[in-house]
Structures are given as structure tokens and as C-alpha cells.
Amino acid sequence: MEIDSTRVGADSAHTLSKLFTSLDAEDRTEIAGLFALMHRHHVPEGDVLFRPGVSCERFAVVVEGAVSVNLIDGLREKVLYTVEPGQLCVHTLTNLLNDREYQATAIAQKDTQVGWMDATSFRAHYQASHALQRLIVASLSERCFHFVRDIHDLCFRSIESRLAECLIQHAGQDGCVYLSHQQLAAYLGSTREVISRQLKALAMAGLCRLKRGQIEIADLERSCSLELECDFVTE
Numbered sequence: 487m488e489i490d491s492t493r494v495g496a497d498s499a500h501t502l503s504k505l506f507t508s509l510d511a512e513d514r515t516e517i518a519g520l521f522a523l524m525h526r527h528h529v530p531e532g533d534v535l536f537r538p539g540v541s542c543e544r545f546a547v548v549v550e551g552a553v554s555v556n557l558i559d560g561l562r563e564k565v566l567y568t569v570e571p572g573q574l575c576v577h578t579l580t581n582l583l584n585d586r587e588y589q590a591t592a593i594a595q596k597d598t599q600v601g602w603m604d605a606t607s608f609r610a611h612y613q614a615s616h617a618l619q620r621l622i623v624a625s626l627s628e629r630c631f632h633f634v635r636d637i638h639d640l641c642f643r644s645i646e647s648r649l650a651e652c653l654i655q656h657a658g659q660d661g662c663v664y665l666s667h668q669q670l671a672a673y674l675g676s677t678r679e680v681i682s683r684q685l686k687a688l689a690m691a692g693l694c695r696l697k698r699g700q701i702e703i704a705d706l707e708r709s710c711s712l713e714l715e716c717d718f719v720t721e
Contacts, residue, residue, distance in 0.1 A: 492526040494601040498549055499524075502601075505572025508624035513617035520611060520618065521547060524601035529553075535592040535600075542581035542588060545608035547574065551598025556591050556672065563668075564675040566590060567632060574625040582608060583622075640675060648674050649684050653694065653703060654710065663701040 494502075499521035503514040526549065529535060535553060536542070553569045555577055569575045569592075577590055582605055603611075612618055639648055652673050656663045665673075671681045685701065688694045695702040 494521050494524045494526050494549060496522045498522075498526075499601075502547065502549055502571055506621060506624075507572070508628075509617065509621060513620060516615060516617040517621060520615070521601055524603050527600050527602060529594040529598045529600060531594050531596050531598075533594050535594065536578075536588045537591045538587070538589050540588050542578055542586070543605050544578075544602045545582055545605065546578060546600045546602040547571075549599040549601050551600075552595040553592050553598060553600075554595050556593065557589075558591055562675075562677065563672040565673045566636075567629060568595065574622070576626055576629040579622055579626065583612075645674065645676060645680065645684055646688070649681065649688070650693070650710075653701060657703055661703050662697075663703070664699065665701075 496518070499518045502521055503509070503518035506514065506517065509517060524547070529551070535546075548569050548571050550571065553575070555566045555569065555575060557564045557566060566577075575592065577588065577592075580586065581588060612622070649670065652670060653663050656665055658664070667681045667685065668678045670676075670685075671678045674681070685694065685696060689696050691708075693703070693705050693708055695704050
């Protein structure tokens with residue numbers, strides 16, 4: 487990431503700090519002061535922020551936009567989580583605190599603005615700021631719950647149920663999902679071929695309509711019912 491002299495600034499920092507709902511008002515004020523001093527950097531959609539084997543040299547927050555953190559193995563891909571304003575990247579946090587290299591890849595999902603500070607400054611603030619410590623503990627705890635649920639879903643829910651949930655989560659107000667089959671596969675830890683077959687099955691059942699560049703949810707009520715199903719794995 488290139489060095490940028492532009493700062494996040496007080497207004498953006500104040501707005502961003504209010505999104506971290508685990509903090510009380512006093513902690514948010516302190517965190518806003520920290521964010522305001524961070525460098526601001528623009529990351530175009532599709533750009534890689536970090537990749538496996540690279541040392542972690544900066545603490546960063548998403549000011550605008552979104553960043554996905556993915557595991558990539560050949561043609562297979564799994565989105566571990568997405569970082570949006572009001573969230574921290576726990577992979578960055580654990581690497582900073584333990585002086586480890588990245589094991590995943592971070593990609594800007596849209597044009598994104600990030601605020602960052604170098605690792606030395608972060609560690610100094612971490613030692614001195616109880617508000618920052620509380621923010622990091624809360625972020626790690628929240629993401630841990632996310633991972634537990636993700637593992638549960640991978641082990642105990644059918645691909646049909648998880649796909650239905652993914653479609654509902656990513657549907658716009660028009661009821662359409664503008665994700666490719668490959669992108670859906672990455673969210674679900676599957677393959678494009680499997681997702682294409684499942685979508686065709688959902689379409690034949692009348693739950694969705696497959697159109698060029700989009701998937702329209704045709705029967706929201708039945709899709710929600712399918713989403714809630716929990717199919718246990720049998721030997």
C-alpha cells in the first residue's frame with residue numbers, strides 16, 4: 487500500500503467510531519481521536535490489500551466500502567468474512583499482535599477507503615489505550631462467534647439451505663442477486679459447478695429465476711423456509 491499523506495480527519499473518524507456499537511461513549515470519543523490521525527488511502531475495486539506470506543506492517547480500518555478476506559487454494563476459494571465500516575479485520579489484528587505473516591488474501595469488493603497506521607504506532611497505542619484494547623477484544627470475540635457458526639453450517643447444513651440463505655442475504659430491494667456463480671461458490675466454500683447445479687434445481691422448484699448477470703428470488707417465503715432447514719450429516 488502506497489503512503490498517502492491525507493488523514494481520515496475528525497468528521498469521518500467520528501462517524502466511523504459510532505459504528506463500533508460495543509464501545510461506550512467515552513471509548514468512542516477516544517477511538518475517534520485515534521482514527522482521525524490515521525492515513526487515508528483509496529483502494530480500487532478488485533485490488534489486493536494483502537496476500538499469504540506477506541508480513542503485517544499496518545493496522546487498518548475500512549472507512550468506506552468493503553473488503554473480503556479469502557482463503558484461496560488453486561481454483562477453490564472461501565470467503566472467511568467481509569470487513570465493512572464498523573468492523574475490524576481480525577486476521578490483521580492477530581498478525582500484528584503475534585508478529586505473524588498473513589495466511590489469507592484481502593480483496594476490495596468495491597471502491598474502498600481505508601485508514602491505516604504503521605505497526606509500531608499501533609502497538610504503542612495498543613499498550614496505552616484501554617479503549618483500543620476493548621475494541622480489539624470485542625472484535626475478536628464477535629468474529630469468533632461468526633467462525634463457530636460458519637463451521638456449524640459447513641458441517642451440519644445442506645448446500646441447498648446455505649445457498650438459499652446466501653441469496654437472501656445478498657438480494658437487493660428489487661429481489662435480485664447480482665453475484666456470479668463463482669462468487670456464490672466462494673461465499674459457500676463450494677465450486678462453481680456445484681452452485682450452478684443447485685441454482686438450476688432451485689429454479690426448477692420455482693424458488694428463483696436465473697437471468698443473465700442476476701438471480702431473481704421468485705418465492706421468498708419458501709426460500710426462507712429452506713434457509714432455516716438444518717440437515718445433519720450422516721455417514
